[in-house]
Amino acid sequence: MDKYFKDERDVAMRLKYQILRDDFTRAGEASSKIKKVLKQLAIDATVIRRAAIATYEAEINLVIHSEGGTLEVYIKPDCIEIYVEDVGPGIADIELAMTKGFSTASVAVREMGFGAGMGLPNMEKVSDDFVIESEVGVGTKVKMIVRYT
Amino acid sequence: MKEYWHSVILEKDYCNGCTHCLDRCPTQAIRVVDGKAKIIESRCIDCGECLRVCPFHAKGAQVSTLETLDRYKYKVALPAISFYGQFGLEHDMNTIYNGLLQLGFDDVFDLAHAAEILSIYQKKIIQETTENKPLISTYCPVITRLIQIRFPSLIDNIIKLESPMEIAARFIEQKLADAGMKREDIGIFYITPCPAKITSIKNPIGLTHSHIDEAISTEEVYYRLMKFIDKIEVKRQIQCATGKGIGWGRVGGQSYAMEIEDYIAVDGIEEVIKVLETMELGKLNTLDFFEGYACVNGCVGGPLNVENTFIGKNRIRKHVKNYDLTKEINVDMPLKAENMAWDSPIEALPIFKLDTDFRKALEKMAQIEEISQILPGINCGACGAPTCRVLVEDIVNKRATISRCVVLQMQQENKEK
Structure with a gap:
């Protein structure tokens, strides 16, 4: 697996959003804004849809599981790169976290309709490249690339 | 693109240039220019929302007698x-x-x-x-047109x-x-x-x-x-x-x-839009069928x-x-x-795109972000566009100038005093 790094080359446009933990009222707003921007650019509808799913799931993960973090989108001539970084708590077993249906979400969160254990698997499914790194007590970083072709 | 015929029309004599319809249009197809509402034909999906909210009954439908x-x-x-x-x-x-x-x-x-x-x-x-899945009903033609314009990635879900x-x-x-x-x-x-x-x-x-x-x-x-x-x-x-x-x-x-059993039926265009947003995120894949209606209660x-x-x-x-x-x-x-069944294909009409060229669209987007910082962001509609953002889009596409913003004008005057 590739290492997580931010590729600053050829960035045509940057979008950056702060996501707060437990902010369920606003959960989905950042990804919805991202989707609106992408829809106005000359980008294929299926690419937009994949990027929308990737950013939405990432945003929800930040709200449910993290201590807060950032969601960044780099729009490039040939792809969309999505960077998700949080400040903890970190994932102990990434392989388990990537398993469909596995979730550490609380009962309360599940009752709100979140935490079905499909977030990370969906993010991986819709992206062409997917990198995840995590350290318990430090935080988690995810990089996703959605290519135009 | 071929010319589009529309049923929803404006009877200019009755329009007093208020902003009721501006705000309600789901495709941001209306501008008030020189004191009269104007429908941008390529954006109109004939939902009739403007017709319903107009206090002066200035909007009508072209019908035969x-x-x-x-x-x-x-x-x-x-x-x-x-x-x-x-x-x-x-x-x-x-x-x-x-x-x-x-x-x-x-x-x-x-x-x-x-x-x-x-x-x-x-x-x-x-x-x-x-x-x-879910397959999307074509019974309400407004929803089909809404998908063409705002949700092109759902075109394959349309039941045809x-x-x-x-x-x-x-x-x-x-x-x-x-x-x-x-x-x-x-x-x-x-x-x-x-x-x-x-x-x-x-x-x-x-x-x-x-x-x-x-x-x-x-x-x-x-x-x-x-x-x-x-x-x-x-x-x-x-x-x-x-x-x-x-x-x-x-x-x-x-x-x-x-x-x-596995269906949802939604009425009112704003509610339909919310559901289609969710569907685009793949959250409704377990459903078989979606019937959406622009009008509250459906055709009735x-x-x-x-x-x-x-x-x-x-x-x-x-x-x-x-x-x-x-x-x-x-x-x-x-x-x-x-x-x-239908006998011809359906195409996306991505009219919200700023440009068909990737570079140009990006340039325009950068300009939009820049100009947006200057505008008040209160979406008053006095400029004739439904929101500040739409005014900026019009400015960038050379269909309006920033002098339309009444709030900016007022701030300018106050400074000069």
Whole structure:
């Protein structure tokens, strides 16, 4: 697996959003804004849809599981790169976290309709490249690339 | 792109340039220019929201009048299913259909019957389809157009079946041709509750041409009928639908008729938009079917109806019960694709794109972000655009200038004092 790094080359446009933990009222707003921007650019509808799913799931993960973090989108001539970084708590077993249906979400969160254990698997499914790194007590970083072709 | 014909129009004399319609338009198709509202045709989906909210009734729908009956030798009326909801239950529906004969029609077709037959075919398609679920109903043409413009990634979910009116019109055309009648002598009239259906007749999606010749508003027919409603002579049996077909007049009717479980039925265009956003995120993949209606309560809420939509809905509910939901449907039309399905493809109309060129679109987006910082962001509409953001888009696309912003002007004046 590739290492997580931010590729600053050829960035045509940057979008950056702060996501707060437990902010369920606003959960989905950042990804919805991202989707609106992408829809106005000359980008294929299926690419937009994949990027929308990737950013939405990432945003929800930040709200449910993290201590807060950032969601960044780099729009490039040939792809969309999505960077998700949080400040903890970190994932102990990434392989388990990537398993469909596995979730550490609380009962309360599940009752709100979140935490079905499909977030990370969906993010991986819709992206062409997917990198995840995590350290318990430090935080988690995810990089996703959605290519135009 | 070919020119688009629209049903929703503006009667300039009545418009006083207020901002009611600006705000309500789901595709941001309206601008107020020189004190008058203007509809950007490429964006309009004929939902009729502006028509409904205009306090001055300055928005109208282009319809034919009953006078156009004279143009044809043989006239057939297709009253919309929501017609069932317009008259009190003391009036028998078959009698009302016979009233249409008295108005000058030679024949009347019960569209609820076409709908129930379509239900059988539609159910089969839903059961046979495994990909792109949920399938999206095409019954409300506004939703189909909304998807073309705002949700192009959902185009493959569209079920691509005709509406009951076109199915009935094809059937009638064939029947009359078999009886030796010339097509130009026949006039097929749809009695419509909504402007979008009129647009569908003039500019159909998925069909090379409509089989309907004219559309008259429910309103016009209603008032003519009411004049002699107690003196209608019943000559023949026209009403033939069961409760299954009649239910199509309100939200959820299609799914009830098909007796399917995994569906959602949503009414009101803003609510439909929310659901389509969720569907785009892949959250509704476990559903089989989605029926969405621009109007609250579905077709019975259409802006060209007469009766209050909730009263109409209640009447349809009662009709469904009285005409029986469990009765066997008389399948007297062939359940074949050439009768039921679209014959041409549907394309995305991504009119919200800033440019077709990637670089140019990005440049414009960067400009938009920059100019947005200057504007107040209060979305007052005084500039004539629905939001500050839309004004900026117009500026970047050279359709407006920043001097339109009244708030900025005021700030400027205050500084100069």
